[in-house]
Amino acid sequence: MSVFESTVTVNKPVAQVYAFLADMNNHRQLMPDNIEDxxxxxxxxxxxxxxxxxxxxxxxxxxxxxxxxIIPAEKPPFDMELKWELSEADGATQAAFTITAQLNMLMKMMASGPLQKLVDEETTNLAKLLS
Structure with a gap:
């Protein structure tokens, strides 16, 4: 299993961050520019x-x-899980985003950079949006 993680502090109450992340409609705002349709x-x-x-x-x-x-709704190119874990930290929210993926060696070489970039970008975008 390959694990890609990024953590950010959001200056909002944990309930507000959770409400945003619990609705898939909001996740488009967290995605990078190469997401279409x-x-x-x-x-x-x-x-x-x-x-x-x-x-x-x-x-x-x-x-x-x-x-x-979050898990695949249809068969993906590889098994994966996306997980947002939230905890309160002095009135702010600590948000940890993790992607766990079952990658063979070739896929790991090709996908590791983009997947790490994805988790970093999503946490950065979350902090910007909810600040």
Missing amino acids: WESTADVASFNIQNITKLSIKIEERVANTLVR
């Missing part, structure tokens, strides 16, 4: 990663003010 509901999002693949993901688990776990 975004379609979403509160639970599911489908999109194209420019020149790479089409993905459909869904929220599998919500734990109020603590966790949003």
Whole structure:
């Protein structure tokens, strides 16, 4: 398993950050520019990663003010899980975003950079949006 992580502090109450992340419609604002054809509901999002693949993901688990776990809604190119873990830190929110992916050696070489960039960009965008 390959693990890609990024953590950020958001100067908002944990309930507000959780409410934002618990709705897949809001996740478009966190994505990088190479995401196209975004379609979403509160639970599911489908999109194209420019020149790479089409993905459909869904929220599998919500734990109020603590966790949003996202998994593929359709068979992806590789097994993966996306997880937002939240905790309160002095009136602000500590948000940790993790992507866990089952990558073979070739996929790991090709996808590690983009996946790490994705987790970094999503946490940075979350902090900017909710500041």
